[in-house]
Amino acid sequence: MKKNVLIIGGGGVAQVVAHKCAQNNDVLGQITLASRTQSKCDAIVKTVEEKGSMKVPGKIQTFALDALDIPATEELIYKTEAQIVINVGSAFINMSVMTACINTGVAYLDTAIHEEPDKICEEPPWYGNYEWTRKDEFAKAKTTAILGVGFDPGVVNAFARLAVDEYFDTVDSIDIIDINAGNHDRYFATNFDPEINFREFTGRVWSWQNRRWTKNKMFENKRTDNLPVVGEHTSYLTGHDEIHSLSKNLDVPNIRFWMGFGEHYITVFTVLNSLGLLSEQPVKTAEGLEVVPLKLVKAILPDPSSLAPNYTGKTCIGDLIKGQKDGKDKEIFIFNVADHKDAYEEVGSQGISYTAGVPPVAAALLIADGTWDIGTMANVEELPPRPFLNLLNQMGLPTCIRDEKGERQLTFS
């Protein structure tokens, strides 16, 4: 049994994590929020209080923390008696937070892969460049680290594992499709950190095809699907974290990720990218100031969490899986549909933050009760999917399937 959670981060996902921890604080114990800007954490705690999210009376506190400062992070872990760290801060801090967790023997969870500020779309598999280099240290310290346990990566990895285990004899392809059919009232905004959002799309697009890494350009390949609830949408082959672990952990020759984009997003992206405004490399102005264009673009775009109050519509994210069962071709789509307005009403965040923030709390609960407290490092598809998907069914992210029998919710208990 582990308890007391340290949430690192102060954005929209951190807010969802805080609310979901609060809703389960009988199990998870004390909740601490820490980020560079403490006031962001304070604002989150205020929403937890306003929504009355704490299940039982308990402690919820905030601290200022630069998570690149490993001793400071270790000190905060000791001070708060945290046994589980949920890292939903910037993508640049994973390796530092991991070191603090190894040194203190505390369970580690994150929802996105580590990145270095000056590098994008590195050589695959991405996890091999950073997280997996620490696997032996976690094992040696008998400490649990679950990588990429948001929705995608995360829940979609569990969907893939479930399908391989229970629905197919052989799987030919897994196409993960992420559609946000929501609308907000801004000219343009990204649904999570613009810096991380754009970094996904400005370099090469890696996919796993015919058991080999394949390189494409962004917006080079697209598909159109008629999806449950949200209807017909076009999505584009995109590089994404989960391909880099699923390709290693599952025996599937084709694993691709498709992200839905509207015309307007593509126009804005194309202009910014063509001009060099999405570059992670510094540029010098005529006045001699060194500026990373992407950092400025992040600064001028709306804070993703600010979209929440006026966000309407739904997301549909799932795995389209093709293969054979009992000698016959088979195709299923395992998916979740989330609603932006429902998310806002429950936890004050929009749907994209909701889908990313609920799963790490489900994982924390599985670490707390021992089910997933494996004492080493794993990606989600290496863990039993049923207890995780079962918890998510209860926590607001139900798993559904569309197959030859139609569409329905799945149960896992």
Add this chain to the structure above:
Amino acid sequence: MKKNVLIIGGGGVAQVVAHKCAQNNDVLGQITLASRTQSKCDAIVKTVEEKGSMKVPGKIQTFALDALDIPATEELIYKTEAQIVINVGSAFINMSVMTACINTGVAYLDTAIHEEPDKICEEPPWYGNYEWTRKDEFAKAKTTAILGVGFDPGVVNAFARLAVDEYFDTVDSIDIIDINAGNHDRYFATNFDPEINFREFTGRVWSWQNRRWTKNKMFENKRTDNLPVVGEHTSYLTGHDEIHSLSKNLDVPNIRFWMGFGEHYITVFTVLNSLGLLSEQPVKTAEGLEVVPLKLVKAILPDPSSLAPNYTGKTCIGDLIKGQKDGKDKEIFIFNVADHKDAYEEVGSQGISYTAGVPPVAAALLIADGTWDIGTMANVEELPPRPFLNLLNQMGLPTCIRDEKGERQLTFS
């Protein structure tokens, strides 16, 4: 008789000015180029030597100069014995350079209105906010200052004056139309300093209609004209310097400026402007760096002078003038057509720089021989247009007319 020219600036227009001064150095004497970055001036001198532009053997030299430093500018004027300053540097230095000219009694020429970095599209008339406040000082010092003597403003002001004097009894409207029908090989570029280019379009659009200042938004009003040589083009009501002096100096109820834009320009502009990336106001990044978005956009866009080698096509800039003559309605279009490739072959610059850079040298020649050396401050329409347009006919910018008799070149000798 005045001689020895100090050219302030190191961009594409400065290059044209340098070549045209060199082509007339028998009259204009020694040529000095000075800008913040001396190497830019050196590069220009190199092209003057390569093209063999010097008419007679003579001196051409360069200096580093921060033209906001008034004593340094005065010192350079004394040192180079310059009697004419052609200011084609940034739009932010006019007032400083003017002070240096008043203090040293040296003639002043520029091609664009003064701007303050943190202000755009100020209250009309723009000249009233800055340049005209110094008119008495120039008059008292018996020193000549000719404002806005590029093409537009500049030559188009002379066109307007010529039309009012010689072609009409009454003028109802002057519509200045600026079409660049050229093509370069870049995804996107501005034809002159991007910072100054965009600043023209991000605020209010002022025009003079029914003898009153009228306020519109950019791209709110457009017109399509079938123009000489370049054919049918759409242009948009735009705020521009010359309206702010013509409305004062000519008795014409409607004076408007129309700039041609392609769909692609409008798309890129709209994205950048809607996102706030064209703002002249600083923004703070998450890392705490203060950045003026427009300065970064300038830094990442191509240097306008770099477009020259691969620029093809023509520009057509002119005044469409409507009014009455001898009791009958009359309409004429006085215009110039310039060719990007011809400009590059002659002076190594593209056509937009050429049209802006030739006129101030014609004006310098008219100051040198006394014709325009008026010992006070004036806008171009306050000066006799014929000697100016006559010189331009010989210097590569012929004046043409389209009226009821067809299209033809005008002569002024």
